[in-house]
Amino acid sequence: MAQGIWIVAEQREGELRKVSFELVSEARRLADAMGQPVAAILLGSNIKEKAAELGKYGADKVIVADDDRLTTYTTDAYVSVIAQLAQAQEPAIILLGASVQGKDLSGRLAARLGVGVAQDCVALSIEDGNLVAKRPIYAGKAYATVTYTDSVPQIATARPNVFELNEPDESRSVEVIDAEFSLDDSQLKTKVAEVIEEAGGKVDLTEAERIVSGGRGMKGPEEFAILEELADLIAATVGASRSVVDAGWRPHADQVGQTGKVVSPNLYIACGISGAIQHLAGMSTSKLIVAINKDPEAPIFQKADYGVVGDLFEVVPALTEALKKVL
Amino acid sequence: MNILVCLKQVPDTESQIKIAPDGKAIVTDNIKWVMNPYDECAVEEALRIKEKFGGEVTIIGVGPKRVTEAIRTALAMGADKGILVDDPALTGTDSLGTARVLAAVIKDLEYDMILCGKQGVDDDSAVVGSNLAELLGIPQVSVVVKLEISEDGSVVKAHKEVEGGAFVIEAALPALITAQKGLNEPRYASLPGIMKAKKKPLDVKTIADLGVDAGEVGESGAKIKVIQITPPEERAAGKMVEGETPQEKADKLASLLHEEAKII
Ligand SMILES: Cc1cc2nc3c(=O)[nH]c(=O)nc-3n(C[C@H](O)[C@H](O)[C@H](O)COP(=O)(O)OP(=O)(O)OC[C@H]3O[C@@H](n4cnc5c(N)ncnc54)[C@H](O)[C@@H]3O)c2cc1C
Numbered sequence: 241m242a243q244g245i246w247i248v249a250e251q252r253e254g255e256l257r258k259v260s261f262e263l264v265s266e267a268r269r270l271a272d273a274m275g276q277p278v279a280a281i282l283l284g285s286n287i288k289e290k291a292a293e294l295g296k297y298g299a300d301k302v303i304v305a306d307d308d309r310l311t312t313y314t315t316d317a318y319v320s321v322i323a324q325l326a327q328a329q330e331p332a333i334i335l336l337g338a339s340v341q342g343k344d345l346s347g348r349l350a351a352r353l354g355v356g357v358a359q360d361c362v363a364l365s366i367e368d369g370n371l372v373a374k375r376p377i378y379a380g381k382a383y384a385t386v387t388y389t390d391s392v393p394q395i396a397t398a399r400p401n402v403f404e405l406n407e408p409d410e411s412r413s414v415e416v417i418d419a420e421f422s423l424d425d426s427q428l429k430t431k432v433a434e435v436i437e438e439a440g441g442k443v444d445l446t447e448a449e450r451i452v453s454g455g456r457g458m459k460g461p462e463e464f465a466i467l468e469e470l471a472d473l474i475a476a477t478v479g480a481s482r483s484v485v486d487a488g489w490r491p492h493a494d495q496v497g498q499t500g501k502v503v504s505p506n507l508y509i510a511c512g513i514s515g516a517i518q519h520l521a522g523m524s525t526s527k528l529i530v531a532i533n534k535d536p537e538a539p540i541f542q543k544a545d546y547g548v549v550g551d552l553f554e555v556v557p558a559l560t561e562a563l564k565k566v567l
Numbered sequence: 568m569n570i571l572v573c574l575k576q577v578p579d580t581e582s583q584i585k586i587a588p589d590g591k592a593i594v595t596d597n598i599k600w601v602m603n604p605y606d607e608c609a610v611e612e613a614l615r616i617k618e619k620f621g622g623e624v625t626i627i628g629v630g631p632k633r634v635t636e637a638i639r640t641a642l643a644m645g646a647d648k649g650i651l652v653d654d655p656a657l658t659g660t661d662s663l664g665t666a667r668v669l670a671a672v673i674k675d676l677e678y679d680m681i682l683c684g685k686q687g688v689d690d691d692s693a694v695v696g697s698n699l700a701e702l703l704g705i706p707q708v709s710v711v712v713k714l715e716i717s718e719d720g721s722v723v724k725a726h727k728e729v730e731g732g733a734f735v736i737e738a739a740l741p742a743l744i745t746a747q748k749g750l751n752e753p754r755y756a757s758l759p760g761i762m763k764a765k766k767k768p769l770d771v772k773t774i775a776d777l778g779v780d781a782g783e784v785g786e787s788g789a790k791i792k793v794i795q796i797t798p799p800e801e802r803a804a805g806k807m808v809e810g811e812t813p814q815e816k817a818d819k820l821a822s823l824l825h826e827e828a829k830i831i
């Protein structure tokens with residue numbers, strides 16, 4: 241009988257990404273409901289010392305696959321290792337982050353194991369021993385609740401920033417195990433030639449807890465300075481609407497929306513964004529939405545928790561000043 | 568260089584989504600069907616590679632007859648031929664089933680590269696590309712924003728978008744690439760292109776033609792089963808921040824964020 245919940249931890253440059261802890265936290269809740277253990281799978285090189293961190297959030301066991309060829313994510317190497325482990329140990333459920341890595345890995349892993357995958361889930365539960373996953377479809381215009389047939393393991397990816405983190409428990413002990421696997425160079429058909437880190441080292445939009453976004457109402461690229469200033473003050477990442485990206489004011493990586501990034505920050509401040517359906521699709525799972533727009537009829541106000549009708553060139557700098565006082 | 572593009576037809580992104588009475592599907596009347604936006608980028612990239620290296624671009628779609636329109640659009644953009652797999656047994660097929668059908672089409676074709684979209688903007692799965700690459704046993708690079716092919720056409724260098732940057736991945740061909748927006752600016756079909764497309768070959772196949780077992784596809788073969796489709800939860804009505812001047816509104820917003828929402 242397949243047993244236990246696995247999560248695939250995610251690291252970059254040897255640092256665990258936040259989604260890894262969200263996965264452990266959610267897996268802990270599900271596993272407690274099933275009376276089963278949680279294991280985290282950690283791949284990388286010289287990565288073992290990070291295992292304890294996963295334990296604090298609720299992993300009972302961390303299975304570490306340490307190999308130079310696992311330093312940076314590649315589909316071939318990671319799928320090969322995880323599939324071998326899963327075939328040998330038969331977990332009931334495998335959770336991954338709905339990050340670029342997790343989405344790439346999950347589909348390939350699922351096909352190798354001949355099972356289904358529910359991508360980008362925002363809620364997970366266990367019913368009659370099966371994983372039940374809720375995921376946005378049509379860019380969040382509807383939600384599908386799905387389950388699995390004939391799938392061992394049941395694989396799902398979890399949208400970053402959605403699942404609540406457990407309070408880390410420093411006293412929790414964790415069993416760290418060396419994974420048994422073999423990697424044959426002939427299976428490795430892709431190679432990472434270069435890793436390009438964007439200048440500034442800002443938190444990526446998909447992981448940001450706060451986002452300040454600008455739309456066509458910003459008038460031009462230079463004007464984003466007022467958003468940068470607000471963002472710096474509140475440790476936010478700057479995003480943009482597609483109009484802004486199409487106009488070349490901001491890079492494509494900054495685009496929020498159906499054909500940009502899907503984000504779930506705690507706070508999303510939309511400045512000079514009308515709230516087109518494709519934009520809303522990318523940010524409507526934000527926990528608190530603020531809209532600043534001079535048009536009281538702008539659709540963004542229908543989604544906003546706090547709306548300010550006004551000229552953003554006046555409101556945004558005044559907000560920055562006001563926040564300096566309360567911080 | 569022969570390139571295959573897997574193409575999905577989806578509701579236009581402007582579409583209102585209505586849930587069917589059985590709560591398991593969406594109402595498809597009055598929907599405007601279009602080529603999946605990411606697949607437009609895939610078609611465009613295929614055409615650019617063909618323009619540089621020569622060869623043929625073949626479009627493959629799995630779905631009902633209406634998908635012919637999306638395939639014709641790709642042919643009008645400049646692709647050479649199309650294949651549609653249309654079969655009543657395919658109703659309810661999930662990602663893995665779709666990938667199986669695509670793999671069955673592809674096993675008889677010669678190709679150097681397969682291009683897919685990053686994800687379908689209908690079920691937002693982003694699964695079929697990697698499922699397919701695995702079934703075919705070829706390397707994959709997903710979410711690609713820049714593609715370079717070596718002069719001899721043997722190796723691809725793909726810039727894959729990752730959080731906060733990009734990975735440059737090298738893979739030997741044949742490989743499967745999934746296209747992200749920003750890879751290119753897809754062209755529009757020209758009027759002569761549309762005329763020419765009418766005469767380009769578009770084969771329609773059934774799963775029996777492909778030797779696919781009906782039990783592997785459709786609802787019976789699906790590994791993922793939809794229990795229920797629901798509308799998004801309504802957000803609680805928001806608050807408009809009042810004030811005489813922008814300054815007053817900003818001060819009030821700051822205190823709401825700090826004291827009421829306790830978020831800053
Ligand atoms: C297939 C497809 C995919 C798409 N994907 C995306 C996507 O991923 N993301 C996305 O964002 N869009 C997307 N779009 C585009 C979308 O439909 C809208 O065109 C776009 O979001 C509009 O951007 P905007 O709100 O910045 O501009 P506009 O709609 O022009 O709105 C500008 C707003 O600024 C306000 N404004 C102007 N001056 C000021 C001022 N001084 N102070 C305050 N407010 C001011 C105006 O009142 C207006 O509401 C997509 C479209 C299609 C067809």
Ligand SMILES: Nc1ncnc2c1ncn2[C@@H]1O[C@H](COP(=O)(O)O)[C@@H](O)[C@H]1O
Pocket residue numbers: 572573574575603605606627628629630662665682683684685686687688690691692693694695696
């Ligand atoms: N029915 C289909 N026919 C052809 N290609 C498809 C089909 N479904 C998905 N694809 C391809 O796989 C990509 C990802 O789709 P999905 O996994 O459904 O999000 C799409 O952009 C297409 O390139």
